[in-house]
Amino acid sequence: MPSGEEPPVTNLDIERYRERFRQMCRIRFFEEEAIAAARDKLVLGAIHPSIGQEAVAAGVCGNLRRSDIILSTHRGHGHTLAKGAEPLPMMRELFGRDGGYCQGKGGSMHIADFSVGMLGANGVVAANINIAAGAAHAIKLKGGDEVVVCFFGDGAINRGPFLEGLNWAGVFKLPILFVCEDNGFAATTRTKAMTAGAGPAARAEALGIPASEVDGNDVVSVDETARELLDTVRRGEPRFLVARTYRLTGHTSSDAAAYRPEEEVKERWLNDPIENCRRLLEAAGVPAAELTALHEAAAAEMKEAHEAAKATDWPAEALAYADVQDVGDPRKGAF
Amino acid sequence: MPSGEEPPVTNLDIERYRERFRQMCRIRFFEEEAIAAARDKLVLGAIHPSIGQEAVAAGVCGNLRRSDIILSTHRGHGHTLAKGAEPLPMMRELFGRDGGYCQGKGGSMHIADFSVGMLGANGVVAANINIAAGAAHAIKLKGGDEVVVCFFGDGAINRGPFLEGLNWAGVFKLPILFVCEDNGFAATTRTKAMTAGAGPAARAEALGIPASEVDGNDVVSVDETARELLDTVRRGEPRFLVARTYRLTGHTSSDAAAYRPEEEVKERWLNDPIENCRRLLEAAGVPAAELTALHEAAAAEMKEAHEAAKATDWPAEALAYADVQDVGDPRKGAF
Amino acid sequence: MAVMTYLEAGKLALAEEMRRDPLVWAVGEDLGRGGVFGQYKGLAEEFGHDRISDAPISESCIMGAAVGAAMMGTRPVVEMRFSDFALCAVDELVNQAAKARYMFGGQTRVPLVVREPIGIWRSSAAQHSQSLEAWYAHIPGLVVVVPSTPADNRALLKAAIRCDDPVVYMEHKNLWGLEGEVPDSDAGVGEVAELGKARVLREGADVTIVSWSAAVHSALAAAGSLAGRGLEAEVVDLRTLWPWDRETVMASVRKTGRLLVVQESVSVAGFGAEVAASVAETLHAALKAPVRRLGAPRIPISYAPPLEDRVRVTEEMIVAAAQEMAAVAA
Amino acid sequence: MAVMTYLEAGKLALAEEMRRDPLVWAVGEDLGRGGVFGQYKGLAEEFGHDRISDAPISESCIMGAAVGAAMMGTRPVVEMRFSDFALCAVDELVNQAAKARYMFGGQTRVPLVVREPIGIWRSSAAQHSQSLEAWYAHIPGLVVVVPSTPADNRALLKAAIRCDDPVVYMEHKNLWGLEGEVPDSDAGVGEVAELGKARVLREGADVTIVSWSAAVHSALAAAGSLAGRGLEAEVVDLRTLWPWDRETVMASVRKTGRLLVVQESVSVAGFGAEVAASVAETLHAALKAPVRRLGAPRIPISYAPPLEDRVRVTEEMIVAAAQEMAAVAA
Ligand SMILES: Cc1ncc(C[n+]2csc(CCOP(=O)(O)OP(=O)(O)O)c2C)c(N)n1
Ligand SMILES: Cc1ncc(C[n+]2csc(CCOP(=O)(O)OP(=O)(O)O)c2C)c(N)n1
Numbered sequence A, B: 001m002p003s004g005e006e007p008p009v010t011n012l013d014i015e016r017y018r019e020r021f022r023q024m025c026r027i028r029f030f031e032e033e034a035i036a037a038a039r040d041k042l043v044l045g046a047i048h049p050s051i052g053q054e055a056v057a058a059g060v061c062g063n064l065r066r067s068d069i070i071l072s073t074h075r076g077h078g079h080t081l082a083k084g085a086e087p088l089p090m091m092r093e094l095f096g097r098d099g100g101y102c103q104g105k106g107g108s109m110h111i112a113d114f115s116v117g118m119l120g121a122n123g124v125v126a127a128n129i130n131i132a133a134g135a136a137h138a139i140k141l142k143g144g145d146e147v148v149v150c151f152f153g154d155g156a157i158n159r160g161p162f163l164e165g166l167n168w169a170g171v172f173k174l175p176i177l178f179v180c181e182d183n184g185f186a187a188t189t190r191t192k193a194m195t196a197g198a199g200p201a202a203r204a205e206a207l208g209i210p211a212s213e214v215d216g217n218d219v220v221s222v223d224e225t226a227r228e229l230l231d232t233v234r235r236g237e238p239r240f241l242v243a244r245t246y247r248l249t250g251h252t253s254s255d256a257a258a259y260r261p262e263e264e265v266k267e268r269w270l271n272d273p274i275e276n277c278r279r280l281l282e283a284a285g286v287p288a289a290e291l292t293a294l295h296e297a298a299a300a301e302m303k304e305a306h307e308a309a310k311a312t313d314w315p316a317e318a319l320a321y322a323d324v325q326d327v328g329d330p331r332k333g334a335f
Numbered sequence C, D: 001m002a003v004m005t006y007l008e009a010g011k012l013a014l015a016e017e018m019r020r021d022p023l024v025w026a027v028g029e030d031l032g033r034g035g036v037f038g039q040y041k042g043l044a045e046e047f048g049h050d051r052i053s054d055a056p057i058s059e060s061c062i063m064g065a066a067v068g069a070a071m072m073g074t075r076p077v078v079e080m081r082f083s084d085f086a087l088c089a090v091d092e093l094v095n096q097a098a099k100a101r102y103m104f105g106g107q108t109r110v111p112l113v114v115r116e117p118i119g120i121w122r123s124s125a126a127q128h129s130q131s132l133e134a135w136y137a138h139i140p141g142l143v144v145v146v147p148s149t150p151a152d153n154r155a156l157l158k159a160a161i162r163c164d165d166p167v168v169y170m171e172h173k174n175l176w177g178l179e180g181e182v183p184d185s186d187a188g189v190g191e192v193a194e195l196g197k198a199r200v201l202r203e204g205a206d207v208t209i210v211s212w213s214a215a216v217h218s219a220l221a222a223a224g225s226l227a228g229r230g231l232e233a234e235v236v237d238l239r240t241l242w243p244w245d246r247e248t249v250m251a252s253v254r255k256t257g258r259l260l261v262v263q264e265s266v267s268v269a270g271f272g273a274e275v276a277a278s279v280a281e282t283l284h285a286a287l288k289a290p291v292r293r294l295g296a297p298r299i300p301i302s303y304a305p306p307l308e309d310r311v312r313v314t315e316e317m318i319v320a321a322a323q324e325m326a327a328v329a330a
């Protein structure tokens, strides 16, 4: 909703979307700090910013309970924050520092916070789909009422696990919501060029999973659709959501994305989901200053995480040998 | 078409379907001989008879040129014969004898005759789908006008390569016909129970490959549909064919198939594709005696293959070390 | 003690563990009707189809879903049918199951058991006969178990199911019908094995034969023949390849001064290389003869018996190798 | 001679082979825009998008399609991006590509090259850093190539493309930027390597260091340090692991009496075990010290440098090991 001329929105749940706005700002600033830190070589491995896609993470995860589960991708900072993870241990993980969520062993592509049901980013495209199906399978076996949300990109729909995992969810009637973040690109390639057929939703439907599509840059649409779908999912039926969005930065923080025209990117910046939400809230009567304050608070929070992470030590070297396995533990010298 | 009361068919291409009838009889008797030989322990590994499914092999392959390519499955004797392979080297392969198509190295699940474009059965369900896509890719790269036919079962549609291979064929616009032989079973499991969504055709369509469905026990339907589809395929567009059929015997020659009711099987025997075709030809005026003669000739041909294979020696032991690889050839002692 | 087959012992182990722990479940193609070799026959009747679960032909998802289900606190036993088909699920096993606990800094564990029947068996040819245990021994995070007897198939499978690490559990297809004594359920000993302990199956002073899985039986037969020729072989069944019992092997070789590794799998870069190299590194000065490996040549496995037989390590080959090794010192 | 990087040398090799043989083509994700490391930059412009082909994120199909396309007479070069992702395509490589010629009784060949960038590089962590060359060396039918220098990346890649067998071609990510002299196209020698020939990079009488891929450079550096301490190390770069050049290694160890294998990959069941075991089997009596391996501990690769570093074999470790080995004889 890039235009500024909407009629005043009256029935918008202001509390709800103020919170979503705040969440999106947090995600944005977390990643901007991370990109800056990557430039300073504080972040070590590759990071994949989700700048421009924040409404999907915020819109979907806002509907989840702490006990619900998500599985994410290489582009997972937004999902992780929105599910309730703390920025400082996240940033420490990106910096490879002590107190990082994975003790510095994982980095951005393997970030996880099991305490809030975030079961991991993944360095292998689409691998999380089968794992998510299994997590939902376990919930069903144990008779719980939690749900699983599995995020993946439009490029992931060309890998076998997409078919296998969705079929599995359909066959076993599992409480899982698949969320395809369709940002039009898989690394440097326009996904459409390498994708036959009508796309993710059609594939899901053919696999027996009803699919919905939303404007992924409109946090209200994402939120409302996800809420509805998750109600169904919680009753034990898998569902599929396609969120059309755009990756405003490069594939990684060091990718200038020269493979797409500048005008395209410029135009897409006019559809920034955070600004869309700000306009909506303003139109609904929220004072601009209040939103600016939220925005600034988010910026400050993430700056602080950056600084604090930077000030943290490396993990103890001995950790390299910890948590490999119990039986045949390498610390027992059996190698 | 199990009923015997069809009106006399007048415009049936008698030559054509007499040939298909003959081919189906050959397949049937080849497999009956192989089953008998398996009972006598002459056939060594597992064999998967296609009894009841012959119309698919005969109907599709009857439309192919010698230079066209097929890829088959563990249940591939019918495809292989219908593509033009000889029964004796096939039987020898099943017996593990000298002069078998693979020199006794492959057996039933790896039978191949590259000289007629039969690029192999496969012991891994669905693995042939990607290989077939690649074969078609090579044809396109070389600018040939051959087509590729890839056979697989209804169980194969739940493996990742189904998605990846079909998407590949669609993206690169390859000359390939996918043929799904839907016999209702994957080993001892009713495929439906483990398959979500509307089935193979819907999945193919979602992947951008137009799909047709036929009665796979009616050789005329199979033949006519395949002919039409293959015309399109030869112009460089992938197509998908689902042939609904039934596996009249067990999954392997040693499977009594106790997991399905006797009545179901009995009823299905009334829809034997060979008898269906016989009735059609008789109704079109072909003398019963002529058909019986074709039937008996096929029986005799396969009996002879059986006897001749039995009388053949084992392959020379030295062959065990041949055709592994050129560089690092184990015969050069480098192990 | 009861006499039962290797297959029955495996089934008993699974049933006992499923009775003990409601979070144990099994999943794989055709399990509801007993599995491809009958290893699950009757279990769906006792435990229901949710816990003895059929699966689509989706090896990636069987393995990947097991990873997710294990991280969520259940204990899946995954059936791969033939170890060869596990090659359709290597990302799930190696990049996910094996690494999750470590990558996530110890936040989770992946207590799953992957049953992967291995080995040469009845003309099954190149895609249904492989033994790739060496691969998994090479992967940090995995435990690798290779039982050779009915008693071990019970005791090791129970241990594997109780293990909190991902375990690659390789039964040998040619052993399904092997009968042997298995301790009773209330025996209290021998019921659950300690993973990582080899077993000396036969003592001897002249040469140590280290083996695992089906090859153990050829090694034992060869030891019998050797005894008739005045050579006492000590036969060590490794039972698990990761961890492998260096202490037992080293103690034996320290005594005999000779190491012969006998494996069914391809010798080149096989697990026997690890054992032989480790012994050579550790006990060089104590060796009376060079270490030696017997294994398959680096060729795929054929269908026709005369060709298939060319990859087999036979009793005669073991006897001959041991005799040659003894002759070095003589 | 021209000076160029390892990356450029690989690109040159591919371009030259594509010019020579119209049936050579490359396929992988993002190749049209140069590939993930830029190894294909500019090639689509010269050869078109059919021959420098993009691919969907479908590793199984990239590999499987290459098998079919190879059987149909083309010569695909498959790009797997990171060798870790090739784990999504193991059935296609191991059950199909490696076995097709044999299983089908010699009716076909599968001349494909799988490029699998390996190794520890810039905090890439557990799923982007593995070196599993030992796996492929264990699989009959496969050729395994592990170049360590720009000149070799040209000469070996050209040889791999001309080879009629499936070749697993493992470039090391940490070597992309390494510069070195590469023979000119019309030099006539050194342009196309003979697969299976090791190279002695440095001669020495006291200890043989066998290595491959990036570890070769640590071995060379260590040899330099050792020379300063009066120990002459002979450094052998295997260059290919299957076939591996037993003759060159044995000749060297026969001379030095000491073998130290240096590998980046996990030591347990790594390819170093094959080399060490083979030398111990063959040259036991000629050894002045036990064979020895250096490799990574059996732990996944971490992200944080201090943890990541714990799996690295350093120059210092090599020096120390060689000195200890020399001390045995002293
Ligand atoms: C199996 C596998 N293949 C390739 C890659 C390399 N890779 C990382 S991200 C990416 C693009 C993924 O595109 P998409 O799924 O659309 O997610 P997005 O990056 O757009 O969020 C690729 C190809 C990988 N990580 N895993
Ligand atoms: C990847 C893989 N998984 C499992 C098997 C074992 N298997 C062989 S045939 C078969 C059933 C295949 O069913 P379908 O594709 O419908 O073919 P059909 O046997 O009915 O002709 C199974 C599960 C296999 N060969 N490969």
Ligand SMILES: [Mg+2]
Pocket: A153, A154, A155, A181, A182, A183, A184, A185, A186, A187, A191
């Ligand atoms: Mg995308």
Ligand SMILES: [Mg+2]
Pocket: B153, B154, B155, B181, B182, B183, B184, B185, B186, B187, B191
């Ligand atoms: Mg079927």
